[in-house]
Amino acid sequence: MNTATTHFSTYLGWSAAALAIPLVAIGVNLAKDRAQRQSVAIAMTGGDPAQAPALFRRYGCGGCHVIPGIAGADGKVAGPLTDLRQRVYVGGVATNTPENLVRWIVEPQSFSANSAMPATGISESEAKHLAAYLYAK
Secondary structure, eight states: HHHHHHHHHHHHHHHHHHHHHHHHHHHHHHHHHHHHHHHHHHHHOOOOOOHHHHHHHHGGGGSSSBBBTOOTBBBBSSSOOTTTGSSSTTTEEOOOOOOHHHHHHHHHTTTTOEEEEEEEOOHHHHHHHHHHHHHHH
């Protein structure tokens, strides 16, 4: 191997390392942000986001809604449930608070008698798990 090849190989090695370090830092920051959002969502709702995927499937939420992180939840009937924590309103009618979101999930007609969202029979404690999941995403 000649000197130019050796220098070029060394340069490539250092370049790769220089790129890898910021990428690792970004990954660590994303993980911390995700964990912080989850902790806040749990504190706000009293729910457990880990229980939500099974509940979304049991109650058929993905038949109407797109739900982030839920396989097959690609409904086109109702609005997507992405970035819910950033919205001003729940269901377009109630201020976005954990209490209103849980109540909307349990009995949407209490906010809007003509709501297309059905009362599914979900309990308040189950709705808290869904709310925690949605606020954490």
